[in-house]
Each structure stands twice: as C-alpha cells, then as structure tokens.
Amino acid sequence: MTMKSCNFLFIFLMTIFFFSAPTLAEDKNWTDRLSLKGDVRLRYEGIDENGEPNRDRMRIRARIGLDAEIQENMKFVFRLATGGENPVSTNQTLDGSFSTKDIGVDLAYVDWRVNDVVSINAGKMKNPMFRAGSAPLIWDGDLNPEGIAAKFRSGMFFGTIAAFSVDERAGESDSLLYSTQAGVKLDLGDVGKLTTGLSYFAYTNTIGYEPFYKAKSRGNSVNEDGDGYIYGYKNIEFFGQFDTEVMEWPLKLYFQYTKNNEVSVEDTAYSFGATLGSLKKKGDMQFVWLYQDIEADALIAAFNDSDFGGGGTDSKGHLLRAKYGFSKKVALGGTFLFNEIDRFQGTEHGYNRVQIDLEFKFN
Secondary structure, X not given: OOHHHHHHHHHHHHHHHHHHOOOOOOOOOHHHHEEEEEEEEEEEEEEEEOOXXXXXXXXXXXXXXXXXXXXXXXXXXXXXXXXXXXXOOOOEEOOOOOOOOOEEEEEEEEEEEOOXXXXXXXXXXXXXXXXXXXXXXXXXXXXXXXXXXXXXXXXOEEEEEEEEEEEOOOOOOOEEEEEEEEEEEEEOHHHOEEEEEEEEEEEOOOEOOOOOOOOOOOOOOEOOOOOOEOOOOEEEEEEEEEEEEEOOEEEEEEEEEEEEOOOOOOOEEEEEEEEEEOOOOOOOEEEEEEEEEEOOOOOOOOOOOOOHHHOOOOEEXXXXXXXXXXXXXXXXXEEEEEEEEOOXXXXXXXXXXXXXXXXXXXX
C-alpha cells in the first residue's frame, strides 16, 4: 500500500462516517460534551554508564488534554505534552538557564465507534495495539502513532488493523508502518484471565534510508556512512498475559517474543515479567519486575523504550519498579534499571539508571 492509497482509505472512512453517523441530541449543552484530564510528574534521574561520567538531572512531564463529543458515537481527543518532538518521551529536562520549555501536540485523533464490534481511530492516536503487561519491548509507552487504525472486539476475540505514516519524503519513497494483531481473552473462572495472540508489523522503505527520528541508529545496523539502514524490518510477535489474584492482590504475568524476518542474525527480542498490586486508592502499592533481551536488528530502535539501556536495541537486563499511592491522585515511585548494552558492537558494558517519581493527576 502506498501513501496515496492510505490517503484514499482515510477519505473513504470519513465519507462513510458522514453518511452513517447519527446527530448529537440538540438539547445537550456543548460544555457537557467536553471533559478535561491531565497529569504532572516530577522526576529525579541518575545514570551510571561504564566508561562515561555519571549523570544526574531533574525532569518534568506535564500533559493536559480534552475529549470532545462530536456525535453520540464519535469523539475528538486532543492532548498537549512537554518534551518537544521526541516520539518516545514527553520528559523535559530542567536545564538551559531557566529557558522556556517545549510543548507539543501529543494526541489529536477522532475516535469513531462504528458499532459494538468495530471502532476506528484516525489522526495522531494512542497506540491501538495490545501490549502485554504494558511492557515497552517493541513500543515505548509514550509512542503515539499517526495514521488510521480499525479495532475489533467481539466476545473473547479482539484485533487491530492499522496503517501509519512514519516518514514522508519529497521526491522519494515514503516509509509506512502496517500492523495487524489478533488475540483472544479467555475467562478461566476463579483462576483468572488469559490474553494471548499474534501480531505482524512491517515497515516499508527502510534499506538505504536514514534511521527514523534524528537519523540515529540506536543499535540498528547502518551502512559505513551511518546514514542508511542495512535491513528491512518485518516482524511477527507472540504475546501472552495472565491476570489473577494472590491474597487479594492483583497479579499480572506476561511475556512477548518477536522476530524480524528480514535478517538472519541479531533478529529476536523477548521480555517477561510480573506486576503485583495496583494504584486505585490511598495506601495501594504496586511492584514490577521485567526482564528484556533485545538483539540489534530485532526491531526498529527508534520506537521502543527510551529508558531501558538508554533507548533502542542491542541491550538486555532487568527493570524493577515500586509505587505507593498517597491517594487516588498522588503517587510516589522508584524505578531501577540494570542493563548491559552495545553487545553486538563488541563493546558490551553496564548501564544503570534510577528514577524517583512524584506523580499527580486530575480529571
């Protein structure tokens, strides 16, 4: 599918909406159709990388957004966030001699509930793909892709079909991302629930083109000049998540495995972990352990976790996190990453990171 065909699909879907969407009740006030929400996170971060000077910094993340009901089955979602243009981070470092900080459009999409089974998102949207345990093996939690996605849910079955615009190039071939996912959510009674499935995602026009976002390879293999990918990236993913309770504590066990079918070495990545507890009321606690192993060309390095191993691929190691809820709206957390990086490059060394977060949210 080309960029032109993606544009045609977008217009086609909007035409269907125009002729099929019901009108909003006339007696509903416009203020009742708007809802505001947002959050602020204050962070201390320390980075200890072997062979590099230690780094300490203060960071802030602030997000504010609104949902606007357009029709009874359609809404517009818009959000602003700190962090500038980075696709995988809305953190803003507090430096630059008190300079004014960057803020940008983090979300801007239409969410159309076609019926009880199908919904369509178009624009810069929340990631529509299910992520087992919210693990950032393939997609950073802050990544909000841009394009069109159709989501399906019927009984125990769910799925997603999406086409995203990654890099539009004047006079050259564009890079797109096509993604499909199919899964099933099984109710196991008193034992718990099991969610499992398969995904396939493929990038077009990567070989010979600059690495995405600021042309940094971030662990992917590039040519001698460093300005072009060597390989294509077409992946299969297998995922699973088991939800249960242990002594009235919610427990998630999860794993992911993905393989890039376009390369024969350094082609796999996997993760597994557990999350115990949740933050829903005052005094709640949550604990997370995650292990990840990401080979150099297992996936596009620009879009997975920006913290693990310093961001990108060619890394492995552990993540530990603990959170405590002072209330439903305020929480204190600490994250510790113990990683090994640059293995494929032959310069493997340690990379440790600590983050202390104070989080506030409102809606």
